Amino acid sequence: MTRHSDDIANAITPEVLLRAYACGIFPMSEGADDPGLYWVEPDRRGIIPLDRLDISSRLARTVRSGRFEIRLDHDFEAVIDGCAAPAEGRMTTWINGRIRSLYAALFRMGHCHTVEAYRDGRLVGGLYGVSLGAAFFGESMFHTDRDASKVALVHLVAQLIAGGFRLLDTQFVTEHLRSLGAIEVPRQRYQKLLDAAVAVEASWLPAPLAPQDALALVEAARTRAS
Numbered sequence: 001m002t003r004h005s006d007d008i009a010n011a012i013t014p015e016v017l018l019r020a021y022a023c024g025i026f027p028m029s030e031g032a033d034d035p036g037l038y039w040v041e042p043d044r045r046g047i048i049p050l051d052r053l054d055i056s057s058r059l060a061r062t063v064r065s066g067r068f069e070i071r072l073d074h075d076f077e078a079v080i081d082g083c084a085a086p087a088e089g090r091m092t093t094w095i096n097g098r099i100r101s102l103y104a105a106l107f108r109m110g111h112c113h114t115v116e117a118y119r120d121g122r123l124v125g126g127l128y129g130v131s132l133g134a135a136f137f138g139e140s141m142f143h144t145d146r147d148a149s150k151v152a153l154v155h156l157v158a159q160l161i162a163g164g165f166r167l168l169d170t171q172f173v174t175e176h177l178r179s180l181g182a183i184e185v186p187r188q189r190y191q192k193l194l195d196a197a198v199a200v201e202a203s204w205l206p207a208p209l210a211p212q213d214a215l216a217l218v219e220a221a222r223t224r225a226s
Helices: 014-023 057-065 076-084 097-109 148-163 187-198 211-225
Strands: 002-004 026-028 038-041 044-047 069-072 112-119 122-132 135-143 167-171 183-186
Touching (some): 014 026, 014 097, 044 187, 076 112, 097 112, 112 148, 122 148, 135 148, 135 187, 148 167, 148 211, 167 187, 183 187
Antiparallel strands (some): 002 038, 044 183, 069 112, 112 122
16 A cells, blocks of 8 residues: 655545545545545555445345335435444544545535435434546445444445446455455556546436335346346
């Protein structure tokens, strides 16, 4: 992984951030209390091919049941709070004040989006990421109810397929993401995928798909690819 100077990252603005994403790099911090940022360019990049999301039978039943109400772009601040909160296996976060400010600005510009899962009116999981052309860069996800973030991811992939997106970037691949179909690609291969995706336009739909429609889109994409 290549780490670029945080002196360069200190000059970051929302516009610079979008240009960085188009070049295959993204910012991180050492922790919530560290005001600095640095650029990251992984040697191997995590992606979830949009025609390869792996949905178990149990997860499909959970999506179909409508247990979670899905909302889009409803409460960005609550989602980033959830992503920054301590969780099992993660007591610290890389989301500092500058990260919050930058991505809030991208949200206002229409380049940052959330997929949110609610149960009984309470936010229990979700994710946020950046859209640029037909590429979506997943930043972080969280859950407080079992499967809430997975259901949000299913809806995200369906949203991207429906809107004509070509690339879902996960930055890195965790075991959790690998179980859902994430793979690693070399930097050179990733850059080709990225260049092709940002060169065309895609649409972020204003409302979530119905659960059965989201599942049907994802399953149809897998069938076409097999």
